[in-house]
Amino acid sequence: MAQLITPAELDDLIRAGAVRVLDVRYRLDRPDGSVEHLEGHVPGAVYVDMETELSQHGRPEDGRHPLPSTKGLQAAAHRWGLRDGDTVVIYDDDRSLGASRAWWLLTRSGVGDVRILDGGLGAWRAAGLPLETGPVVPEPGDVSLAPLAEPVLSIDGAAALAASGVLIDVRAAERYRGEVEPVDPIAGHIPGAVNLPTGAYMDGERFRDAASLRALFATVGVTEDVTAAAYCGSGITAAQAVFAAERAGLRLGIYPGSWSQWSNTPGRPIATGAAPAEVTAGV
Structure with a gap:
């Protein structure tokens, strides 16, 4: 379940x-946010590294940010101090793109109460906290994580879905085109994929309301009875679309290899x- 929490509610929990x-x-242009974290963060917040903890490195044809192993993610979660039964709140400072990746990985690995800070760090600051x-x-x-509870699309699965269901490309329109x-290495998109960029789901730094998101997804053919999934450049920001879909009462899968895998596969x-x-044209 996609859950948001307000700055005031988070302050009470802290x-x-x-x-x-x-x-x-x-x-994308500043993958290491640790310096900014040290300069100022929500009290008690642990810095999570996207490159080493929420993804792992592989070959170019695996994509730029392959999903971490269950063992690797659990080791990272232990470093963050997570325990079974914890309430977890995640934030970032860029449209919840990084936060959504962490939310998706933790919820799909069995963590029951994971929320995203509505409006991110900017909303926390604006509240005077x-x-x-x-x-x-x-x-x-000592949290115990399970293997991902839902299948993710392979490159062949993404190709098939683009023809039989709805495959959403959440990159900027100019990249999609x-x-x-x-x-x-090459520009374009997966044939058959539709474009619904990351900014469409947001009102500034906040997610749009459920009704607006449901109407938005309907514009590209995503409804309750349609099989759909999202991809992006390297598998990170597609999770934001999944969060938005769940907020709208819809289901959306992920193709984690995304364009970085597709464009590196002859x-x-x-x-x-x-x-x-x-x-x-062929790659």
């Missing part, structure tokens, strides 16, 4: 000592233009 807070600041500086090193936790590609067709499959 004062009661009844929450574990995770700071997942990450941006205090920041803490320096590192946070909690006592090691193939006009620019700042990171991956023989995969490429579409460009604003239509799902306007022009295609």
Whole structure:
């Protein structure tokens, strides 16, 4: 269940000592948010590293941010101080993109109460609530994580879904159209995929309300009886779309290999233009 929490509600939980807070600041142009974390974070928040804790490194054809192993994620969660039964609140400072990846991994690994801070760090500051500086090193936790509770799409599964269901590309429209590609080896999108960028789900730094999100997903054909999934550049920001879908009462899977895997795999067709499959060519 996609749950948001307000700054005031989080402040109450912190004062009661009844929450574990995770700071997942990450941006494509600034993947290491640890410096910003040290300069100011929600009191008690532990910094979570996207590159080493919420993903693992593999070959180029695996994508830039493959999912971590259950063992690796559990070791990271122990470092964060997580214990079975904890309430966990996650935030970042960029449209909950990094926070959603952590939310998705933890909820799908069996952690029952995981929430995202509505509005992120900016909302915390705007509420006039205090920041803490320096590192946070909690006592090691002992949470038990399970293997992911839902299947994720393989590259072949993504290709099949684009033809039989709805595959959403959440990257910026110009990347989807193939006009620019700042990171991956070739520009374009998976043939048949539709575009619904990350910013569409948000009102500034906050998620739109459930009714608005439900109507938004309907514009690309996602309804309760349609099988759908999302992909992005490297598998991180697609989780934001999953959170938004759950907030709207819908289900959305993830293709974690995303465009970074697709564009590094020889023989995969490429579409460009604003239509799902306007022009295609081989990788």
